[in-house]
Amino acid sequence: MKHHPPARRGSFRILEKTVHHLSESLEATLFAENTAQRPGLLQGIDPRVKVISLLLLVVTVALVQGLPFLGILYLIALALAALSRIPLGFFLKRTLVFIPLFTGVIALPAIFNVVSPGKPLIVLYDIGRPLSWGPIGLPQQLAITDTGITVSSRLILRVSASLSFTVLLLLTTRWASLLKALRVLGVPRVFVVILGMTYRYIYLLLHTVNTMFLARKSRTVGRLSAGEHRRWLTTTMGLMVDKSYTLSENVYQAMLSRGFRGEVSIMDTFALHRADIVWACITLAMATGIFMMDRL
Amino acid sequence: MHIPDGYLSPATSAVMYAACAPFWYLAGRKVKKLLTARMVPVLAIFSAFAFAVQMFNVPLPGGTTGHAIGATLLAIVLGPWAAVIGISMVLIVQALFFGDGGVTAIGANAFNMAVIGAFAGYFTYRLFAGSSPVSSRRHVIGAIAGSYLAANLSAFITALELGVQPILFRSAEGIPLYAPYGLNVAISAMMAGHLLIAGPIEAIVTGLVVAYLSRSHQHLFLASRLQNTNGTVRSFRPLWVGLGIIILLTPLGLLAPGTAWGEWGAEELQQIGLGFVPQGLERLAGLWPAPLTDYTVPGWGAELGYILSAILGAGIIVGIIWGVSKIVNKRERKSPVERSEG
Numbered sequence: 001m002k003h004h005p006p007a008r009r010g011s012f013r014i015l016e017k018t019v020h021h022l023s024e025s026l027e028a029t030l031f032a033e034n035t036a037q038r039p040g041l042l043q044g045i046d047p048r049v050k051v052i053s054l055l056l057l058v059v060t061v062a063l064v065q066g067l068p069f070l071g072i073l074y075l076i077a078l079a080l081a082a083l084s085r086i087p088l089g090f091f092l093k094r095t096l097v098f099i100p101l102f103t104g105v106i107a108l109p110a111i112f113n114v115v116s117p118g119k120p121l122i123v124l125y126d127i128g129r130p131l132s133w134g135p136i137g138l139p140q141q142l143a144i145t146d147t148g149i150t151v152s153s154r155l156i157l158r159v160s161a162s163l164s165f166t167v168l169l170l171l172t173t174r175w176a177s178l179l180k181a182l183r184v185l186g187v188p189r190v191f192v193v194i195l196g197m198t199y200r201y202i203y204l205l206l207h208t209v210n211t212m213f214l215a216r217k218s219r220t221v222g223r224l225s226a227g228e229h230r231r232w233l234t235t236t237m238g239l240m241v242d243k244s245y246t247l248s249e250n251v252y253q254a255m256l257s258r259g260f261r262g263e264v265s266i267m268d269t270f271a272l273h274r275a276d277i278v279w280a281c282i283t284l285a286m287a288t289g290i291f292m293m294d295r296l
Numbered sequence: 297m298h299i300p301d302g303y304l305s306p307a308t309s310a311v312m313y314a315a316c317a318p319f320w321y322l323a324g325r326k327v328k329k330l331l332t333a334r335m336v337p338v339l340a341i342f343s344a345f346a347f348a349v350q351m352f353n354v355p356l357p358g359g360t361t362g363h364a365i366g367a368t369l370l371a372i373v374l375g376p377w378a379a380v381i382g383i384s385m386v387l388i389v390q391a392l393f394f395g396d397g398g399v400t401a402i403g404a405n406a407f408n409m410a411v412i413g414a415f416a417g418y419f420t421y422r423l424f425a426g427s428s429p430v431s432s433r434r435h436v437i438g439a440i441a442g443s444y445l446a447a448n449l450s451a452f453i454t455a456l457e458l459g460v461q462p463i464l465f466r467s468a469e470g471i472p473l474y475a476p477y478g479l480n481v482a483i484s485a486m487m488a489g490h491l492l493i494a495g496p497i498e499a500i501v502t503g504l505v506v507a508y509l510s511r512s513h514q515h516l517f518l519a520s521r522l523q524n525t526n527g528t529v530r531s532f533r534p535l536w537v538g539l540g541i542i543i544l545l546t547p548l549g550l551l552a553p554g555t556a557w558g559e560w561g562a563e564e565l566q567q568i569g570l571g572f573v574p575q576g577l578e579r580l581a582g583l584w585p586a587p588l589t590d591y592t593v594p595g596w597g598a599e600l601g602y603i604l605s606a607i608l609g610a611g612i613i614v615g616i617i618w619g620v621s622k623i624v625n626k627r628e629r630k631s632p633v634e635r636s637e638g
Contacts, residue, residue: 017361018353025351029393058399062306065467094395099300110476118471151476155302158474162301167395175393188324190336191385197340198347198385199393205341205348226355233352234504241373241505242513244345251337260333 019217022210026203035171040084042172046276047181053283054169055185060287061162067150069294070157076286077164084172091171095164103159110155111148114139118147175199180266193264201247205240212236297365297454297494298390299405301398303475305465308457313403319380319411326377339378343385346370350386354497362493364501365450367413368421368443372435372506375518376418383410408454417446417502430514436507443502444495451490455482 036043042050061073081091110116112124120143130140170178179196183189216232224232304312327335349366356362371379384406390396397405424438459482462472475482509516 018351021351021353025394032393055399058301059306062301062309062400065473099395103300103302107476115476115481116471147471151472154473155476158302159300162398162400163395166301166391166399170393170395178392191324191381194336194340194343194381195385195388197337198343199389201341201344202347202389205344206351209348209351229355230500230504233354234501235508237349237352237369237501238505238508238513240345240348241369241509241516244341245338245373245516248337248341251341252334255333255337260336264336 016217019210019213022206022213026206029175032171033174035084035086036174038085040086040172042080042084042168044275045279046270046272047173047177048184048270049272049276049280050169050173051178051181052184053280054165056283056287057165058162060291061158061165063291064294065154066294067154067157069290070154070161072290074157074161074164077161077168080168081164081171084168086168086171091164091167094171095160095167099163100156100160103156107152107155111144111152113141113143113145113148116145116148116151118145120145121149177270180270183266189264189266192266197251204247205244208243209236209240297405297409297451298387298397299401299408299454299458301400303398303458303461304401304404305461305474306400307465308461308474309400309403312401312407312457316384316403316407316411319407320384323377323380327381335378338374339381339385342370342374342378343382343389346382346386347389349501352501354501356493356497356500362497364443364498365409365413365447366501367409367450368417368439368446368498369502369505371414371418371518372421372439372442372502373509373516373518376414379414379418380406380410383413404454404457408450408457412450412453413446416449417442420445430510430517432510435510435517436503439506440499440503444499447495447498448487448490451486451494452483455479455486458482458486 045053057073057076061070064070064073077095078088078091082088113120120141123141123143126141126143127138128140130138173181176196179192179199182192182195187195216236327339346366349369350363352363353361354363365383367379367383370382374382384402387397387402387405387410391399391402391405419442421435421438421442424441425432425435428434456479458475459477459479461475462478465473467473477485
């Protein structure tokens with residue numbers, strides 16, 4: 001009798017990975033919606049003021065050059081997270097694990113003298129002269145340099161700090177308010193409406209895809225070859241194109257029957273309070289202060 | 297390929313936003329003129345579709361997996377202008393709601409993936425597809441060629457943006473402030489990854505989806521809708537001219553805010569342009585066509601040489617595709633079966 005390998009190996013891994021990926025993004029946004037409703041410092045700020053102030057901080061991170069000042073900006077982000085009652089462990093995981101880790105891998109070769117020439121701090125080897133065998137070469141010396149450390153830590157700090165401010169924005173603002181707040185950045189009204197609909201239908205489509213994957217998984221016995229996988233995946237995508245088209249037609253009819261004529265209006269119910277203005281002044285002062293000190 | 301915040305200097309980010317602005321503006325106007333109110337749900341739902349597509353892990357022969365961007369696919373179904381808006385929407389949602397890709401880098405990411413992905417992919421596809429019926433295999437071939445080219449062109453432009461950072465933006469002590477790798481490393485690393493992995497995934501996904509759609513859902517092709525309304529598909533020669541202009545302007549636009557060329561000393565050039573390439577990368581770089589790595593113009597900076605060779609390389613690729621598509625078109629026109637179908 002032919003023995004079938006256990007179902008979790010090989011062929012399923014890709015399906016599982018995708019299902020996992022899908023549920024993870026759904027969960028992440030649901031969690032964000034949850035933290036956005038807790039009482040906290042940033043949650044209480046007017047979304048328009050918050051968008052502008054946090055973007056100002058992201059831009060400051062991009063402009064500042066000194067490592068200590070980048071560190072201060074990162075600490076400010078952590079303090080804001082604590083004041084907004086975001087669990088610190090979660091916040092650190094969210095802002096340090098994904099993109100900064102990836103950046104760390106990218107930044108690693110830059111600590112060596114071969115990318116960043118400078119004063120060697122730790123010499124790994126020194127063979128007196130460069131070696132080469134055909135196209136493959138070995139430099140004379142491999143060392144970790146002061147320049148390399150500066151370059152790499154600057155990149156990682158910068159990436160972490162700017163990501164932190166962005167994540168603060170999305171963790172403390174309900175998506176509906178965030179969308180409306182985009183109007184202050186000059187995003188045309190019709191695009192704000194399309195963005196909002198996109199966000200909503202992402203859930204519907206991800207849910208549909210998730211169901212299709214689970215259905216496929218539960219019907220699959222034995223192994224799928226990579227080719228079968230590709231065919232099934234792309235047929236699903238093709239089907240999704242058709243579904244999306246039909247769905248958009250239905251939605252359009254529904255919009256028409258509710259009186260949509262191509263003009264969009266957004267109900268703005270934001271009101272500025274004294275706290276918002278105080279917050280705006282504080283961020284502006286922090287941003288300019290750090291920027292000026294950095295330039296000195 | 298999503299560039300996070302911190303890799304690009306504010307100046308480059310601003311230039312990339314500016315590069316995107318005319319495309320966003322024109323796309324908004326084009327789409328409005330095309331179908332007015334009907335386009336609102338179409339764009340929203342197809343953006344959501346593109347978001348979902350990016351979640352699909354597709355296996356490659358050899359065991360790696362990756363995901364497609366879907367810009368060319370969207371352009372084939374909705375047209376390039378709508379695809380620019382759709383993919384830009386995805387990038388904005390990813391940056392603002394999921395923290396994926398930088399907020400200051402939205403302009404750069406949208407230019408690399410949405411604009412280049414939609415236009416380069418769509419023109420190449422149309423060049424192959426011509427005015428053939430949607431059931432013709434030429435649509436599938438066009439989709440494969442278009443998406444492969446678009447993915448690699450996107451990667452190349454991304455690599456240029458990252459690679460000019462250490463040349464243009466350094467601190468007073470001459471230490472790079474943003475992405476630390478020069479053009480040689482950035483281009484070889486990005487191109488190796490995209491020529492061998494990301495490009496083939498994009499091509500497989502786009503090709504198979506288009507093949508599936510051409511079998512059973514022919515009404516979903518923009519081409520079939522155009523054929524139904526006007527009887528003919530409009531000439532796309534002006535679009536080619538546009539693509540050529542994009543290719544020519546992008547690298548120049550990137551360098552525009554930089555310092556004068558002469559300010560770089562020979563020693564500095566040695567450090568940034570022609571420094572050591574890590575072994576693995578150097579081996580991979582061997583896969584890159586030779587004239588592109590060695591090409592420098594005497595008397596000009598090495599970087600300008602890279603840019604020129606980039607334009608040359610892009611020109612060669614465009615030329616080859618143009619030639620092949622001419623041959624395919626001619627052969628199809630001669631075939632009596634095709635003629636009776638069309």
